[in-house]
Structures are given as structure tokens and as C-alpha cells.
Amino acid sequence: MRTHPSWKFIRSGIGREAGSVKCRPNPIVAYLRATVPRRTIWTPQCTYARFLRCDQKPYTYPPMKPYLLFLLLLPGVLSAINQSEAEAAFQAGNQHFSHQHFKQAIESYQQALAFGQSPQVYHNIGQAYAHNGQYGWALAYLLKAQRCDPRWQANRQAIHQLYTECPDLYSPTFPWYYNAFTFLTDSTWRWMAAGAFWVCAILLTLYFWGHKRTYCLALSLVFGGIGLTTSIGIMANAPYRSLCVLPEKTTGYFAPSTQSPTRYQWPMGTFCWIKAEQADYYFVSTLTDEDGWILKKHLFSLR
Structure with a gap:
């Protein structure tokens, strides 16, 4: 079998210095050595070029800019500021509560709620309303605290005591699984x-x-x-889970207007669902299938 004439030169070693097939430089390597700079962003070609050059120093990232560090730390700083303001409002509410200034205590606790929900703050607002004689609003906020922390026994005892001390509060009857599923979130x-x-x-x-x-x-x-x-x-x-409560004695109307005839009179503490909304009114339905239009200010959502 005949072979190419250059094969015998390659086997014998003759002509290697003259640029035979084995001694020709790789054109890809030559191109990368000539074109790829020593400091550049990462690309597959750059990685291959660094692999071919043993003297290539490892790439070092530039130092972080001060404004980037500030942007990274900004959320933590803002959350710390909000936390300190919420704690200050909460402590002010406790101080007003200790001096029996319940209206001022409620206002301070409401300022603390502006930074986030807290079962302790809801519980304190409910206690302040109870001491102020507004038992419907007290029940609403205590139920809100129970929704946030169902296993808080002190709050459950406060709700039970509120129903015991205020007979005007409407005490609904729930199915057995409601009490079971309100024990956990x-x-x-x-x-x-x-x-x-x-x-x-x-x-x-x-x-x-x-x-x-x-x-x-x-x-x-x-x-x-x-x-x-x-x-x-x-x-x-x-x-x-989408129940609302009526903190005050509320009138249900046939139409979304105070000029409409009265349909129902609901006592404070009545539970209901929102079925529709129009302007300043909600169309609600109670647990006993009584429905009507009420003003939005007479409704407190537990969600």
C-alpha cells in the first residue's frame, strides 16, 4: 500500500525544523495569544487563552464601590429605624395605659401597628378599649390578636372574660371544627x-x-x-377565615343609603361576611343568614 511521500519524512524526523505538519503552530492558539488582552471580562475564549499561557495571573475583581455597599446596607438600616420607632410608640402606649389614659394609649398603639402586625399590640388595644367601656371594639382587637397567635392562652382568657362581663356582646355558635381549626394558623x-x-x-x-x-x-x-x-x-x-365583626350596634338597610328603610338591627360582636361593596357601604351576611347594607366604618375585618 502506497503512502503519502511526506509520511516517511515525519517518521524519520527529517524536515521537522523546516515546518512539517507536526511542527506547524496552531492558528487558534496564535489568534488567541495575539488578540485576547491580559485583563478582560470572563468569556470561554479568555479562559482557554489563560489555560494556554502559564504566566497569566488570576483575575481579581475590582473593589466594591461605596454606593453599592450603601445600597446593600440600606434595607437593614431602614428596618432598624422602623423597629426603633415601633418600639417607641409601643412604650408610649404602655405609659399612657399605666396612667389610665386609654384614648392616648390606643392612639400610640395604632402608631405602632403602622409598622407591622403584632398580636401583643392588638391585645393591648383590646384591653384599652375594654377599660374604656367600648366592648365591641375590644372584642374585635382581641379576636384579631387571636387570629395572629391562636395558641396564646392569655388572649383566649381575655376573650372569654369579655363575653362573661359584657352580656350585650353577641355570642355566636360555631361548628365544632371551627374551634379545632382556630387553635393553629x-x-x-x-x-x-x-x-x-x-x-x-x-x-x-x-x-x-x-x-x-x-x-x-x-x-x-x-x-x-x-x-x-x-x-x-x-x-x-x-x-x-374571612369573617368580619361588627364592633358597635349596627343597622342593616335594604339599600346602600341611610334614607333606606331599616332591615335588621345587629348587636355589637355580630360576625358577618362581606358580599358586595358600593361607595361607603358593604353588603354583609351574618351567620344566621341575615343580610343588609351597612356603613364601612361599622365593620372590622379579622383578616
């Missing part, structure tokens, strides 16, 4: 249901994958039942 119940379903899926996968054990199937059924029951309870209790 919505997010906690959702995480519980999701975790139960995931454990059930893992156990079923182990069982059908070859780990044929009776306890795997039994535990998967148990966790599946927990997840299903919790999910059904969450869906059944969902309407009660």
Missing part, C-alpha cells in the same frame, strides 16, 4: 396536610418498590387519612 394546617401526603407517598413507594412490609402499608393509610382529613377541614373552615 392556616399555614400550620397546610404544612401538616402537605407533610402527611408526602409521608404517605414515600411509604407507598417503598411498599410497591419491593419493601413488602405490612407496617409500611398501614402507616401510609394512616398518614393518608390524616392528610385527607386535614385538607377537608381546611376547605370547610375556609369561609370562617
